[in-house]
Amino acid sequence: MYTLIIGNKNYSSWSMRPWIALRAAGIGFEEQKLGLTTEAFTRRLSTVTPAGLVPVLLDGDFAIWDSLAICEYAAERHPEARLWPQDVRARARARSLAAQMHSGFGALRQALPMNVEAHLPGIELPEAARQDISRMHAIWQDTRAEFGSGGPFLFGAFSIADAFFAPVVSRFTTYGIAAAGPVRDYMDAVLALPAMQSWMEEARTEATFVPEDEPYRKHR
Known part of the structure; x- marks a missing residue:
């Protein structure tokens, strides 16, 4: 299953795009949310992307960063979704x-x-x-x-x-x-x-700073 690394749902418009695309298309993924201003944000992203920004999609040990590249990748891997x-x-x-x-x-x-x-x-x-x-x-x-x-x-x-x-x-x-x-x-x-x-419901209820140990969430 894919892992999608995102920032705070209240603020991160770049994260919102691939999350919405994958979720609306029924493409399963695990969500990992990082507080945009936390040390965990920098530390985690330094291990997966030289850009140092969200969103990042992990397909096994392969990373795709940039919201449009992620959506294109999903469209190519899942033609049945007709993205x-x-x-x-x-x-x-x-x-x-x-x-x-x-x-x-x-x-x-x-x-x-x-x-x-x-x-x-x-x-x-x-x-x-x-x-x-x-x-x-x-x-x-x-x-x-x-x-x-x-x-x-x-x-x-x-x-x-x-x-x-x-x-x-x-x-x-x-x-x-x-x-x-x-x-x-x-x-x-x-x-x-x-x-x-x-997305909007979860954005309204999240804390401004996401705990470093927030568990992965599965979306199917």
């Missing part, structure tokens, strides 16, 4: 969007840090963050219109692209970012995903 759309154009678009989210929207990330347990509506946003929010809404609406006829997610069925936007849905919920129509419908679909509900 990417089957249609070639939809799949290309889904990969484009995941990569765009992976490397972009810096103003949004900075202005709206992930904090699942908080409710912080009405904060003052810089213009660059507002532009990122508008771009995000357009991506979701346009993608749903072009590819989403087969279900409630961006490409109908759940895909890695949705896992990559799940932290943004969480951020928009925390900060009360207004959404209506297809954008609101898409956010509601992501929030209703059982994997998303589990």
Whole structure:
């Protein structure tokens, strides 16, 4: 069984993506959670990745770090999970969007840090963050219109692209970012995903600092 090393669920958006993807696809894994500011975090990661960051997926003694690389690995190892759309154009678009989210929207990330347990509506946003929010809404609406006829997610069925936007849905919920129509419908679909509900529930109840000896948890 895989081991997925993650940070605090309340704050670690990078960890959230592969966790949501694996859980939603029914791919079993053991979770090891490390407090982001603990000595155990640095000590444990120094043994498995030169990047020194979460998430890390362990397949036996082989380590994959970086959230997108982990999701790609899972998609290749488990083609039956259909983590990417089957249609070639939809799949290309889904990969484009995941990569765009992976490397972009810096103003949004900075202005709206992930904090699942908080409710912080009405904060003052810089213009660059507002532009990122508008771009995000357009991506979701346009993608749903072009590819989403087969279900409630961006490409109908759940895909890695949705896992990559799940932290943004969480951020928009925390900060009360207004959404209506297809954008609101898409956010509601992501929030209703059982994997998303589990992550958010656990994020709200975890301690800020995760004990060093927290046991592994199995997810199937």
